[in-house]
Amino acid sequence: MGNRTIVPFGPQHPVLPEPIHLDLVLEDEKVVEAIPQIGYIHRGLEKLVEKKDFQQYTYVAERICGICSFMHGMGYCMTIESIMNVEIPERAKFLRTIWAELSRMHSHIMWLGLLADAFGFESLFMQSWKIRERILDIFEETTGGRVIFSVCDIGGVRKDISPETLQKIVGILQLVEKELKELTEVFLRDTSVKARTKGVGVLSKQAAFDLGAVGPMAKASGIELDMRTQGYAAYGQLKFKPITDTKGDSYARTKVRIKEIFQSIDLIQQCVTLIPEGEVKVKVTGNPSGEYFTQIEQPRGEVVYYAKGNGTKFLDRMRVRTPTFANVPALLETLKGCDLADVPILILTIDPCISCTER
Amino acid sequence: MKFVTKSPWILHYDGTSCNGCDIEVLACLTPLYDVERFGIINTGNPKHADILLITGSVNEQNIPVVKQLYDQMAEPKVVVAIGICATSGGIFAECYNVVGGVDKVLPVDVYVPGCAARPESIIDGVVKALDILAQKQKYARKKTGKNRINQETAKI
Numbered sequence: 001m002g003n004r005t006i007v008p009f010g011p012q013h014p015v016l017p018e019p020i021h022l023d024l025v026l027e028d029e030k031v032v033e034a035i036p037q038i039g040y041i042h043r044g045l046e047k048l049v050e051k052k053d054f055q056q057y058t059y060v061a062e063r064i065c066g067i068c069s070f071m072h073g074m075g076y077c078m079t080i081e082s083i084m085n086v087e088i089p090e091r092a093k094f095l096r097t098i099w100a101e102l103s104r105m106h107s108h109i110m111w112l113g114l115l116a117d118a119f120g121f122e123s124l125f126m127q128s129w130k131i132r133e134r135i136l137d138i139f140e141e142t143t144g145g146r147v148i149f150s151v152c153d154i155g156g157v158r159k160d161i162s163p164e165t166l167q168k169i170v171g172i173l174q175l176v177e178k179e180l181k182e183l184t185e186v187f188l189r190d191t192s193v194k195a196r197t198k199g200v201g202v203l204s205k206q207a208a209f210d211l212g213a214v215g216p217m218a219k220a221s222g223i224e225l226d227m228r229t230q231g232y233a234a235y236g237q238l239k240f241k242p243i244t245d246t247k248g249d250s251y252a253r254t255k256v257r258i259k260e261i262f263q264s265i266d267l268i269q270q271c272v273t274l275i276p277e278g279e280v281k282v283k284v285t286g287n288p289s290g291e292y293f294t295q296i297e298q299p300r301g302e303v304v305y306y307a308k309g310n311g312t313k314f315l316d317r318m319r320v321r322t323p324t325f326a327n328v329p330a331l332l333e334t335l336k337g338c339d340l341a342d343v344p345i346l347i348l349t350i351d352p353c354i355s356c357t358e359r
Numbered sequence: 360m361k362f363v364t365k366s367p368w369i370l371h372y373d374g375t376s377c378n379g380c381d382i383e384v385l386a387c388l389t390p391l392y393d394v395e396r397f398g399i400i401n402t403g404n405p406k407h408a409d410i411l412l413i414t415g416s417v418n419e420q421n422i423p424v425v426k427q428l429y430d431q432m433a434e435p436k437v438v439v440a441i442g443i444c445a446t447s448g449g450i451f452a453e454c455y456n457v458v459g460g461v462d463k464v465l466p467v468d469v470y471v472p473g474c475a476a477r478p479e480s481i482i483d484g485v486v487k488a489l490d491i492l493a494q495k496q497k498y499a500r501k502k503t504g505k506n507r508i509n510q511e512t513a514k515i
Contacts (some may be wrong), residue, residue, distance in 0.1 A: 011424055013403065016383050018373050019421065037418045041375045044456040051453050066475055069436025110382065113389075129389035129437055136386075147379040147475045355378045 009343060011040050016046045016347070017114070018354040026340060032246075034335040036328060038358055041240075045359040046318050053313040054080060054288055059150055064320060065356040066147045067110065068298045070103045070354075073152035075296045077306045078232065080154050084289040088279040090334035092156035094275040097234040099143070099151065101264040101271075102284070106135040107299035108257045108264075109180075111351050112187060115254065118266060118344045119196040131179050138169055154161075156281030166272045173265050184258045197250040199335035201346045204248055214323050216302020217350055227297035238270045250349045257351075260299075287313050298323055300351050322356035366398025367489060370408035372428055375457065376415025379475030380442035385414055385458035387478045394482060405431040410483075410488055413461045414441045416448045422464050429465050437488040439469045442476045449474060 005026045005093030011019030019040040025033040049058055059075035062069045074096055081088060113128030136146050145150040151158050160170075187193055200257050203213065207223035218225045219242065226242035228235045243259045245252040295304050301323030308316040327350040334346050368392055373381050387394050402408050405428045417425055429438065440461045443449035447460045461467055468491045471484035 011421070012372055012405075014430060017371075017385065018378065019424070020446070038419075038426070040467065041373070041415070042418060042456050043375050043416075045451065048451070048454055060450055063377045063474075064375040066382060069377070069379065096416060126390055126426045129386065133386070133391045144475065145475075148377075213393070306391040315515070353378065355373075355376065 042358040049315040049318045075305045079294040079305045082292045088156045089279045091278045092280045093234040105264045155284040200250045211329040214326045219250035324357040367409040371412045374415030380414035416444045
């Protein structure tokens with residue numbers, strides 16, 4: 001038995017865009033235990049419902065996280081709409097789905113770049129982010145914002161996309177698909193990439209289930225858990241099957257995310273052919289009274305929103321359970337027994353979003 | 360010492376940002392905006408950095424981290440607050456755990472507004488910071504004497 005040492009990892013670390021602190025207990029080069037310490041990005045966002053009314057809070061909800069900001073806005077709006085029994089127009093449902101899938105694409109491509117950065121493949125990082133800019137251009141053209149859109153509102157969406165723009169988006173996505181095929185080939189076939197990801201951080205199906213993993217983390221271990229199958233927004237009218245893998249290592253997680261990007265392109269194309277004409281927003285009157293749970297599928301996995309209204313314009317309670325929070329126990333499990341040099345890759349394969357987790 | 364104002368190295372720290380400004384800071388370095396072609400590098404080591412970019416406001420837990428990073432940076436140094444949260448607290452100003460803008464703990468030289476701040480404005484803010492960096496350098500030289508570095512090397 002070697003000597004035990006504790007190595008502090010974070011909060012400021014070159015591989016982490018966001019601060020999280022881990023105390024890594026090492027035995028020579030092997031990690032025995034990882035003790036997380038959080039709270040660096042805690043803002044106290046849930047208590048803000050007491051100061052901002054339920055309509056203003058849509059914008060706060062969008063700023064829970066800047067990467068999946070549209071999905072946070074959508075999840076919050078869906079919760080309030082369910083409490084108030086508002087049925088949003090069909091076209092708004094499809095528009096929400098299109099923006100949500102574009103968000104998923106941009107998040108996954110960004111993650112691929114960050115993973116490449118973590119294992120030191122700088123040019124792959126740059127190429128991924130170059131492709132991502134095309135998606136951001138679509139966002140900018142349709143909503144006006146690059147990362148925070150403020151386009152989702154209670155009762156529908158605030159902006160419509162014209163049929164010509166929709167066709168243009170399909171055209172851009174075909175180009176992106178071609179570029180992505182070239183890029184993802186490197187992630188899946190290159191020997192040096194495979195050497196860093198294959199067999200690293202294996203999470204068995206049973207462990208993933210016991211620890212409550214969600215999203216690509218669970219899917220890569222063989223659990224078919226995808227909230228989109230519940231059919232919220234327009235997902236009920238689209239044809240798709242959740243993507244799973246059986247290996248449960250970092251390579252499998254990369255593969256699941258890559259397949260999800262191509263699935264998103266397919267879903268957007270389906271949306272563009274199925275989208276009906278009509279209004280995009282209904283007028284909402286009155287205040288929410290009652291409580292509701294909403295589950296939606298984010299790029300990182302299942303997210304749960306809970307809101308409780310008391311008949312005034314200020315909500316009683318608003319609660320978010322984010323996917324990274326659910327994946328942290330699984331991360332700590334995979335860290336046990338790995339090499340110190342593999343820690344950055346393992347942290348990245350859960351696709352951590354600390355600002356969601358700590359709010 | 361001209362290289363400092365031509366190719367500054369950047370240290371980025373995420374205060375309590377929502378990630379929006381963070382990814383925009385990273386987007387500045389990637390092919391569309393590509394500031395790396397001027398030799399501007401995002402470093403992870405505070406001792407190597409000339410400009411400190413902070414996104415998001417400060418809270419009780421990260422104040423020591425921010426202060427420590429600033430203290431570790433070598434003179435001359437400039438602090439740029441990115442986004443409205445780093446400037447004043449923004450939409451989160453009323454939250455119980457948000458102390459306020461970064462200027463509550465550090466002397467901020469340039470404020471970049473926006474939610475999220477656009478890459479163009481971030482680059483603009485950094486360019487403005489370069490002028491301040493040059494001024495600070497001039498002042499530091501006046502104060503300590505031009506040939507201080509040479510004298511010190513002579514001693515060794």
